[in-house]
Amino acid sequence: MRLAPMLVIPLSCMVLLGAAAGQGHAQWVNLERTFGTSDQLANVNLDIPGCDGNTEDDPGGLVIRNHDGNNAHRKTIVLQQAELFWHGNVLLTCSSTKVKIYDAYTGGNQITFDGTDNKFSNDDLPKTLYVEGVDGSGSMRDVEIKLAVATVPTHFDTVKFTVLWVDVTSQYGGNMPDDNGAKSNYNSVVCPDGSSAATLGPHFFVTTGSPFDQNAAWGIGCLYRGQVHPSNFVPAQFGGTFLLRRTLDSGAYYGGANGETAGDPVTAHQDVENPAARDDDPQSGGSNGWIYDWDFPGLYAFYAAETDIIRVRLNFTEYAEYQGHRCSNNLQAFTRQSYHKTGRTQLGANFSTGSGTFTLTDTNSTWQNDWWQWGAIYIGWGKNEDRMVSTNSNHQVTVTKQWAPALDARGDLYKLTAGNAWTAINDKSHDNINDNESNDGVTPTSADLQ
Numbered sequence: 001m002r003l004a005p006m007l008v009i010p011l012s013c014m015v016l017l018g019a020a021a022g023q024g025h026a027q028w029v030n031l032e033r034t035f036g037t038s039d040q041l042a043n044v045n046l047d048i049p050g051c052d053g054n055t056e057d058d059p060g061g062l063v064i065r066n067h068d069g070n071n072a073h074r075k076t077i078v079l080q081q082a083e084l085f086w087h088g089n090v091l092l093t094c095s096s097t098k099v100k101i102y103d104a105y106t107g108g109n110q111i112t113f114d115g116t117d118n119k120f121s122n123d124d125l126p127k128t129l130y131v132e133g134v135d136g137s138g139s140m141r142d143v144e145i146k147l148a149v150a151t152v153p154t155h156f157d158t159v160k161f162t163v164l165w166v167d168v169t170s171q172y173g174g175n176m177p178d179d180n181g182a183k184s185n186y187n188s189v190v191c192p193d194g195s196s197a198a199t200l201g202p203h204f205f206v207t208t209g210s211p212f213d214q215n216a217a218w219g220i221g222c223l224y225r226g227q228v229h230p231s232n233f234v235p236a237q238f239g240g241t242f243l244l245r246r247t248l249d250s251g252a253y254y255g256g257a258n259g260e261t262a263g264d265p266v267t268a269h270q271d272v273e274n275p276a277a278r279d280d281d282p283q284s285g286g287s288n289g290w291i292y293d294w295d296f297p298g299l300y301a302f303y304a305a306e307t308d309i310i311r312v313r314l315n316f317t318e319y320a321e322y323q324g325h326r327c328s329n330n331l332q333a334f335t336r337q338s339y340h341k342t343g344r345t346q347l348g349a350n351f352s353t354g355s356g357t358f359t360l361t362d363t364n365s366t367w368q369n370d371w372w373q374w375g376a377i378y379i380g381w382g383k384n385e386d387r388m389v390s391t392n393s394n395h396q397v398t399v400t401k402q403w404a405p406a407l408d409a410r411g412d413l414y415k416l417t418a419g420n421a422w423t424a425i426n427d428k429s430h431d432n433i434n435d436n437e438s439n440d441g442v443t444p445t446s447a448d449l450q
Contacts, residue, residue: 044090045080046147046157059237060141060160063099065133067165070326074105074130077159079147081125089150090125092118096143098135098163105130119150136165136229140237162230166291166320166328168244171223172434173201179285180292185211185276186221189296202424202432205296206374206388211276218339218424219298220434224318226328228282231289235282240323242280244293246271249332251314253299259309259338266314271295291320297335297434308341309425335434340425344371346416355407360414361396372397372416379403380413389416 048061064072079090093113094101101111111118111129120127137143141160148156176183176198187198189205189212200221207213226244235241248271253263279285279292299312313336320328354361360377372389377397379385387399397416424432 044082044147044149044155044157046092046145046159047078047080048159049076049078051159056159058141058160060162061131062162062164062238063131063133064322064325064327065136065163065165067133068329070328072133072325072327074102074132075161076105077101077129077131077145079120079125079127079129082122082149086122089119089121090147091115091150091153092120092129092145092147094143094145098133098137098143099145099161100132100134101145102130102132131161133163133165135163137163137233139230140232140234142230162233164233164322164327165229166226166242167229168224168226168318168320168328168331170318170331170333170434170436171200171225172220173199175199176223176294177225177287177290177292179287179290180223180294181279181281181284182277182292182294186294200294203296204374205298212274217296217298218337219296220335220337220432221294221296222333222335222434224293224295224331226282226291226293226320228289228291231282233282233289235322242282242291243273243321244278244280244291245273245319245321246293246295247317249315249317251312254311255308257308259311271316293318298337299339305347306341306345309338309427310341311338311428312336331436333434333436336430337432338425338428340423342423344416344418348415350414350416351411352407352414353411355403355409355412357402357406358400359396359398360407360412362414363395365395367392367394367397369393372418375416375418378415379407380415381408383407383412 046056048056051061061075061077063075064070066072066074079092082088082090092101092111102108103111108130131145140162143161143163144158145161146156146158148154176186183198189203189207191203191205200223202218202220205217205219205221224244224246226242228242247268248266249268251266253266255261255263273293277294279287279290281287282289282291297312297314297316299310314334316333316335318331318333319326350362352360353363360379370391372392375389377387377389377399379387383405385403385405387401387403389397390400391398426432
C-alpha cells in the first residue's frame with residue numbers, strides 16, 4: 001500500500017519566469033523538480049511482480065516455508081526507483097520474524113535491518129530482492145514489508161505476505177473427524193466381518209467399484225492429517241490447491257507355512273491418491289485449517305494355500321503439496337501385519353461350464369451359499385482377470401464388475417479364495433500395527449516383523 005506524499009511546494013522552490021513581449025504569460029517553475037526532488041516529494045514504490053497496486057496487499061504474496069529439506073522457492077520483490085532526479089535514500093523494513101530477505105534467489109546475503117544494510121540510494125534503484133519463508137503465518141497477510149523515504153518515514157509503500165506451512169500427523173485409531181469431507185466415503189467401505197467402518201483400525205475392507213477400484217483387503221484404517229498454517233488459509237485466493245501425497249518407499253511380503261517365504265518384491269513408487277479418500281479444502285466442514293487423507297494399507301486377496309501365514313511390512317512417507325511444491329514435514333510411517341489363512345481356497349485346475357456378463361458357472365461344484373462372498377476369483381488362460389465375488393450359489397458365482405474380455409462359453413480356467421478366510425494373528429511382537437518411525441530406506445526382511 002503506497003502512502004502518497006502531499007505535493008506541497010515551498011515558495012522558496014518556485015521562481016517566476018518572465019515572458020518576452022508577445023510570448024504568452026509568465027510561468028511558475030519548480031526548481032527542485034528540475035534540478036532534484038526534495039525528500040518531501042519522493043514517491044516510493046515497492047512491488048511484487050505479478051501483483052498490481054490493488055493486490056500486493058490483499059491477497060498479497062505467498063511464500064512456502066523453507067524447512068525440512070523442501071528447498072522452497074523465494075519470492076521476488078522489487079524496490080522501484082522513485083523520482084528520477086531525487087538523490088535521496090529509501091529504507092526497507094520488516095518487523096516479522098516469519099521471513100528473511102536476501103539479495104539472491106538462491107544463496108546470497110541476508111538483508112539485515114540495521115539502518116545501513118537495508119538502506120538503498122534511489123540512484124541505485126530499481127533493485128530486486130527475495131523473500132524466504134521461515135515460519136508459518138498465524139493469519140493471512142501477517143507479514144508486512146515496508147519501503148519508506150529514509151528521512152520521511154511517513155512516505156512509504158508496503159506489500160504483504162503469507163507464509164504457508166502444513167504440519168502432517170497421523171491417526172491410527174478412534175473415529176474419523178466429522179469435518180473430514182471424505183468421511184462418508186470411508187464409511188461406505190463394506191466390512192463383512194461386522195466391524196464398524198467408521199472406526200479407524202484393523203478391518204476387512206471391501207470396495208466394490210466407483211469411486212474406488214475393486215479391492216478386498218485385510219488392513220488397518222488410518223488417517224493422515226494436515227494442520228495448515230495459517231488456519232484461515234484459502235487456497236483459491238492464490239489460485240492453487242493442496243494435495244496430501246504418499247510414497248511407498250520400501251516393503252516386503254512373506255508367505256508359506258510360517259510366513260517366512262519371501263514373496264514378490266515391493267518397488268518404491270508414488271502411492272495412489274484417490275480424491276475420494278481426501279479432503280483437500282482446509283475450510284470445508286468448518287475445519288478451520290485441516291486437510292485429510294485416509295488409507296487402509298494391508299494385504300489384498302491372495303490366492304494362498306489354506307493354513308498359510310501371510311505377512312506384510314510397508315514403509316511410507318506422507319507429505320503435503322501446494323501447487324506441486326512440498327509445504328510440510330515428511331511424515332515417515334509403516335504398517336506391519338500378519339494374517340493366517342484359515343478358510344477356503346479352490347486352487348489348481350478348475351474349469352467353468354458356463355458364464356454370463358457378471359457370472360461364472362461350474363456345474364461340477366458343490367459350494368455352499370456365499371462361501372466366496374467378498375473373496376476373489378481369478379481367470380487364467382491369457383485373460384488374467386481378477387474380480388471380486390459379491391455372492392455365490394451352489395454352482396455359480398456373481399462378481400461385482402463385468403468380465404472384460406467376456407468369458408469363453410466352452411469354459412475357463414479359474415481359482416477362488418474366500419474373502420473372509422483370514423484371521424489376524426499376533427505371533428510376532430508389535431504385530432498388526434501402523435505407526436510412525438524414521439525410515440532408513442532399507443528393504444525389510446522377516447526380522448522386521450518381530
